Amino acid sequence: MTPSDPSPDGTGFSLGRRGGWPVVTVTGEVDFSNADVLGDRLAEATRWHTPPHLAVDLSELEFCDSSGLRRLVIAWKRIKDLGGRMVLLNPAPRMAGLLHITGLDTQLEILDALPDRPPPSP
Template sequence: MATAPAAFQQADTAIAMTGTPRLALDPSQTTFCDPSGLNALIRVWKRVRPAGGEPVLLRPHRGVATVLQRTGLNHMLPIHDALPD
């Protein structure tokens, strides 16, 4: 995931805000996700969850969504078509 540092920065920003952190990542333009990309997503999840937040993925590319479903990461990182309320 070429944008992992940006995702980590967003996670840190969400955690620093008051209240429960909310983080939505938009990987819709990411067409491929290898193990290092999956690791980056897990690391984001591990940063946000202890603060009570739940990161979500918005409209991932079909190939990325398939990888998330096959690995079970879609249970950790729910997939949404729009921002959840």
């Protein structure tokens, strides 16, 4: 697992593996001051497989502003363009509401648990 140093408010970004999936776990708050770190972790995980597949664990994300949403959408589009799959895992209630209000819940794949198997490699 590749952790980031958590900020004083408990925000952190870690990258690890679960069941063959790269998983970026986001905790605390994402805003303009740290959205680039989220983007970096997502980009790093995207390079682990071809085509890329990625799970983003949002179960402990308490707040996310538009800059954080933008990083998620950029990663999703990049992965989709490369023939891969990105899933959002178990978003916390506030994040689930934000995804619904913005309509992203109709575009992004949101799951309660990690899929049993990652997509096959070519």
